[in-house]
Amino acid sequence: MDQTFLMIKPDGVQRGLVGEIVARFEKKGLKLVAAKFESLPEERVMEHYSEHKDKPFFPGLKSYIMSGPCFLMVWEGKNVVSITRQMIGATNPAEALPGTIRGDFALEIGMNVIHGSDSDETAKREIAIHFKKEEITSYERVDEKYLYE
Numbered sequence: 264m265d266q267t268f269l270m271i272k273p274d275g276v277q278r279g280l281v282g283e284i285v286a287r288f289e290k291k292g293l294k295l296v297a298a299k300f301e302s303l304p305e306e307r308v309m310e311h312y313s314e315h316k317d318k319p320f321f322p323g324l325k326s327y328i329m330s331g332p333c334f335l336m337v338w339e340g341k342n343v344v345s346i347t348r349q350m351i352g353a354t355n356p357a358e359a360l361p362g363t364i365r366g367d368f369a370l371e372i373g374m375n376v377i378h379g380s381d382s383d384e385t386a387k388r389e390i391a392i393h394f395k396k397e398e399i400t401s402y403e404r405v406d407e408k409y410l411y412e
């Protein structure tokens with residue numbers, strides 16, 4: 264089954280949004296298969312955001328991500344990457360539609376509450392950066408027979 268990496272950033276944690284955000288994905292029918300609450304070490308932030316390391320906003324992004332604990336998750340479900348990206352909304356909250364997480368809970372690009380992998384390939388890479396294989400569970404949700412045809 265498809266998997267993705269989602270991370271509630273320090274602003275989402277500090278603003279008490281973890282439960283609300285997790286509830287949205289759970290109610291959609293997606294399955295939480297790993298989760299941990301963690302202050303990210305610098306080397307992991309560098310690895311995760313390596314494609315942005317030369318961008319002008321990188322120093323600000325790095326200090327924001329390291330400013331407090333994050334809530335890291337692996338979610339599973341059919342088409343989970345595209346579904347969660349739609350539910351999260353545009354990277355810039357000013358462009359995110361109402362009903363999306365960033366559209367409902369954020370104002371500025373530098374404080375956009377949550378990260379979600381943008382492709383299956385990125386998801387595999389990001390899951391491997393943040394989780395050991397044994398931290399990811401495998402189980403059936405009882406409602407799966409009413410979620411999948």
Ligand SMILES: Nc1ncnc2c1ncn2[C@@H]1O[C@@H]2COP(=O)(O)O[C@H]2[C@H]1O
Pocket residue numbers: 315320324354372373374375377378379
């Ligand atoms: N122009 C920008 N200014 C500040 N932060 C940015 C900018 N563009 C992207 N980002 C941040 O870089 C992150 C890269 O992926 P995320 O989905 O985690 O969310 C993005 C934003 O938090």
